[in-house]
Amino acid sequence: MQEFYPLIKHIHVGAVLASGGFFLLRGLWMMQESSLLTTKFARVVPHVIDTVLLLAAIALIVFLGGVPAWVQVKIAALFVYIFLGVLAFRLAKGYGARVLAFFLALSVFAFMMSVAITKSPWGFLGKFL
Ligand code: HEM
Numbered sequence: 001m002q003e004f005y006p007l008i009k010h011i012h013v014g015a016v017l018a019s020g021g022f023f024l025l026r027g028l029w030m031m032q033e034s035s036l037l038t039t040k041f042a043r044v045v046p047h048v049i050d051t052v053l054l055l056a057a058i059a060l061i062v063f064l065g066g067v068p069a070w071v072q073v074k075i076a077a078l079f080v081y082i083f084l085g086v087l088a089f090r091l092a093k094g095y096g097a098r099v100l101a102f103f104l105a106l107s108v109f110a111f112m113m114s115v116a117i118t119k120s121p122w123g124f125l126g127k128f129l
Contacts, residue, residue, distance in 0.1 A: 020113075026089060031099060073115050077112045077115070080108050088101035
């Protein structure tokens with residue numbers, strides 16, 4: 001089974017890039033107040049990508065046989081990212097608040113990427129400590 005680890009990791013990273021790319025695209029549509037944002041495609045695709053991302057993540061955890069500190073931080077940050085995304089695309093009232101939530105979400109995404117790449121709970125913040 002262990003031989004599947006690299007494949008699942010590739011699926012995870014591929015889904016991460018697709019998820020981030022689509023988030024960025026939706027943010028651009030939001031800022032342009034484009035009707036594309038409300039299409040069925042724009043609403044369904046992120047759920048499909050994020051399901052693949054999470055299933056692959058769970059499989060990696062099972063393979064690793066534990067949840068290291070850097071992955072725990074990534075999971076916590078994921079909740080913050082999801083919350084900010086809901087604010088940006090649904091709940092926030094007013095253009096300014098939506099744009100602010102979107103850029104905060106992007107920052108959290110960049111942080112999660114840096115945590116994954118450095119495998120340190122501090123991610124890029126470690127550079128400033
Ligand atoms: C529940 C959520 C998540 C869990 C449990 C999880 C878990 C993991 C695990 C176990 C690895 C494999 C580490 C290795 O063997 O090298 C990994 C890799 C990675 N994850 Fe996640 N992940 C999650 C979400 C995310 C998110 C939201 C992002 C991006 C924003 C992300 C980005 C990455 C990247 C870029 C790698 C590859 C790192 C490298 O080796 O350079 N993950 N993740």
